[in-house]
Amino acid sequence: MAEHPLSMPPAERGNGWQQLMTFQPGAPTPPNATRRPLIRRILLWSLVVVGFGLAALVMGLLVTESLGLVTAGLAIATAAIALGIVVPTFLWVDRLEAEPARLLWFAFLWGALISTLGALVLNELGLAFFGGLHADPMVVGAVVVAPVAEELAKGLGVLLIFLMARREFNGITDGIVYAGLVAAGFAFTENILYLGAAYTEVGTPGLVGLFVLRCLVSPFAHPMFTVCTGLALGWAAHRRRASSAGVVLLGYLGAVSLHALWNYSAVAAAESFLLVFAVVQLPLFVAFLLMLRWATRRESRLLRDLLTGYGLNGWFTPAEVAMLADPGERRRARAWARTAGGRRAERAMEAFQDESGELAMVRKHINSQGTDAHWAAREQALLDTITAHRRVFVPGL
Structure with missing residues (x-):
């Protein structure tokens, strides 16, 4: 068995260099002794593609039915501008040890398709559960139901990467990147729905006003929340101990709490938005x-x-x-x-x-x-x- 590169004694280190000097980049790779790993990968990614495809079909039908084809196209084009701000930021964070493109795409598509569909269902169930209470449904939905449901739907995507691609989930930075891209995908689809609704109800002024608030003033809101879960999973990946499960739960609760605080500051003090933004939302963003x-x-x-x-x-x-x-x-x-x-x-x-x-x-x-x-x-x-x-x-x- 060949010696480990870092265990080579100095006297033999030159032999390692001589072996590398004869390395042929074009030499054929020895075939795999079994094709089972390849078959498993094909089946797994086939399931992923089919799942994302079905989710895209359902989400496309929901968006076009509620907004119309022209409005949906306008909303998609407008919401995509925020991606040009958020996605490059997380790729910048990932620049020293880049993650595989397939996992980055998985994270983004999970957020844009699976998380949004899951959050829609969970939000409806949550509102129905609280329907019998004498409470403002807008406040309950924004401050209680949405943070719990949406952070769960987004966090599951990061958790799946953590469980299924452990060799590519190496620590805190990876957790931040995967969580940020899941959240970027989620925010993209959510922005399409909100921007399209604003254009339908108010016209161009409504679209422009909401675009400024969601895509320019606070494009990192969702990533800021979900990164708490990513940080916790990154810490668990770094520690590699079963006891880290409690840290993951704390990370999820942190994501829910930040999400609830952000939504509460927007709903409960809408008439003094600038003050709330300066006191609550801006400090959170700076900390992020x-x-x-x-x-x-x-x-x-x-x-x-x-x-x-x-x-x-x-x-x-x-x-x-x-x-x-x-x-x-x-x-x-x-x-x-x-x-x-x-x-x-x-x-x-x-x-x-x-x-x-x-x-x-x-x-x-x-x-x-x-x-x-x-x-x-x-x-x-x-x-x-x-x-x-x-x-x-x-x-x-």
Whole structure:
């Protein structure tokens, strides 16, 4: 059995480099001994596609029936503007160790389709449950029913990713990204319904006014709530202990509480919106931005610490470790590669950076769970491709 890369004694470290120098990127991958994993993946993703397709059909029928085709198209185009603000923000948070595109799409579509349908059903059931009470249905619906139902529907999507793709759910930053994209999808569909209704009832002034409030003033409202659940699941992924289940419940309750506070401030004090926005909603938003900043800095430190071990064993230079842990330096490195070797070198540098981030997460798993065949093979494969991509933008290495 080959020795683990970080356990190689210094005298043998050169042999590892010589083996990598003979690595052939175009060499065929050995076939899988069994096709069962492939069949399972095909069946699983087929179910996902069918489920999302049916949900999209139902949601499309609901939207066009309630708004009409022309109004629905106008609302979709208007609501999409907020996506141009929210989605790039979470991709920016995810830039050091990018998550697989299929899971990011799953998160967004879960929020846009499954969560919205589930929340519609749960909201109706909740309002029916409280219907016999002598309470304002608008306040009960906005402050009690909606936060509980919507955060449950959104949080289930993040939980599914946590359970079904544990190898891609590596900690707090991942929880923030997945939760943020689920919430972005949910807010997108909800905005379509609200904007379309405003245009139907009031016309263009109603559409523009609600667009400013929901898409420009508070586009991060739903992500801000659901990120509490994502943070808790990220903490559970980091700790890898059964006792973390209580933290997940606290995260969900935090999401519900923030959602309820936000809705209450909007419903109970609608006549003094600017004051409530300045006192309640703006501080919450600032705290949310500070949390995103903290998460990115934390991941940068984690990346640097984990890759330093590989650097000490000869896999990275100190300059490479410093570059990989700094987003600004990563951008400058890609620009340098493009200048030095064209688009091919820039793509190789981008792959080098992405694979190094993935390597750090693999090392994190190995440190916390011990080495097994899967993680050892994944680590070696990443080291091979990292070295091969380095030769593209540093010829002759």
